[in-house]
Amino acid sequence: MRGKSVAFFPRIHYCPRMSQPHMDVRRIATLARLELSDEEISSFTGQLDAILGHIEQLSQLDVTGIEPTAYPMPIPAPMRDDTPWQSIPTADFLQNAPEQAQGQVRVPKVVADA
Numbered sequence: 001m002r003g004k005s006v007a008f009f010p011r012i013h014y015c016p017r018m019s020q021p022h023m024d025v026r027r028i029a030t031l032a033r034l035e036l037s038d039e040e041i042s043s044f045t046g047q048l049d050a051i052l053g054h055i056e057q058l059s060q061l062d063v064t065g066i067e068p069t070a071y072p073m074p075i076p077a078p079m080r081d082d083t084p085w086q087s088i089p090t091a092d093f094l095q096n097a098p099e100q101a102q103g104q105v106r107v108p109k110v111v112a113d114a
Contacts, residue, residue, distance in 0.1 A: 025044045029036045036044070090103055099106035 025036070025041045025048060028048075029041070029044075094100045094103070094105065097105040
């Protein structure tokens with residue numbers, strides 16, 4: 001797959017109805033970099049067909065006037081006052097640090113020089 005352009009990846013278009021009876025499991029596996037046996041492909045094809053059939057049924061429901069939600073019931077977000085308060089003393093915090101310098105914890109470098 002090296003040397004392929006971005007055009008290798010399929011364009012995603014909005015389609016209100018499923019146009020194909022099934023999806024090509026082998027192509028999806030290739031895009032996901034999965035190695036599947038012929039038996040697994042056969043099994044997953046049936047499973048994907050069932051999922052797409054269910055989605056087709058759901059797409060036929062009339063949902064006009066229904067507000068999209070992430071959760072079926074409102075979830076309160078408890079908030080507390082943002083007030084400053086005393087933190088752990090620096091000496092107590094640094095006593096557990098494997099390395100320290102100038103009153104700070106030293107950590108390994110994780111970003112290479114650009």
